[in-house]
Amino acid sequence: MSIELTGGCQCGAIRYRARVASNAAYYCHCRMCQRAFGNVFATFFNVPASNVAWERGEPKLFRSSKLAHRGFCAECGTPLSFQYDGAERIDLSVGSLDDPRVMRPAFHLCVESRLDAFHTPDGLPEHAIEESADYQRSLAAAGGVPPAATSGRGAC
Numbered sequence: 201m202s203i204e205l206t207g208g209c210q211c212g213a214i215r216y217r218a219r220v221a222s223n224a225a226y227y228c229h230c231r232m233c234q235r236a237f238g239n240v241f242a243t244f245f246n247v248p249a250s251n252v253a254w255e256r257g258e259p260k261l262f263r264s265s266k267l268a269h270r271g272f273c274a275e276c277g278t279p280l281s282f283q284y285d286g287a288e289r290i291d292l293s294v295g296s297l298d299d300p301r302v303m304r305p306a307f308h309l310c311v312e313s314r315l316d317a318f319h320t321p322d323g324l325p326e327h328a329i330e331e332s333a334d335y336q337r338s339l340a341a342a343g344g345v346p347p348a349a350t351s352g353r354g355a356c
Contacts, residue, residue: 215257216296250288
C-alpha cells in the first residue's frame with residue numbers, strides 16, 4: 201500500500217507532499233514535543249526523507265537538542281517536522297496534513313514523560329525513548345551522552 205499525503209502550515213507559506221507506506225502515526229509525549237506543540241503531546245507519522253517534497257517554501261529549523269532539529273513555519277509558527285541528525289527518515293506532524301483523518305494512531309512514544317492526568321488509556325503499545333533505534337543511533341553519533349544530561353532539554 202502507498203498513500204500520497206499533502207499538507208502544510210496554517211498560513212500557506214509552506215506546502216509539502218509525502219508518500220507513505222501506511223497510515224500509522226504515533227503520539228510523542230516527550231517534554232520537547234510538549235513545548236514545541238504547546239500541548240501535552242504531539243502526533244507524528246514517520247516517512248523516508250526522500251519521500252517528502254517541499255513544494256512551497258521550506259521549514260525553518262530549530263535545533264531542539266544535540267541530537268535533532270524541528271521544522272516549523274517562520275511566518276505562522278506551525279510545527280511541521282522532527283528529524284534526528286543524519287537520519288534518512290523524518291517525522292511530519294499529523295496536524296499539518298490537509299486531511300489528518302486518514303492517519304491512525306499506532307503507539308505512544310516517550311511515555312516516561314507522559315502527563316498521566318491528560319491520558320486516557322487506549323490499549324495502544326507504549327514505549328520509552330530508550331527503546332527507539334533512531335534515538336540510540338543518534339545518541340551514539342553524539343558521543344553516547346544523553347542530551348538531558350548535558351543540556352537540560354530532553355531527548356528529542
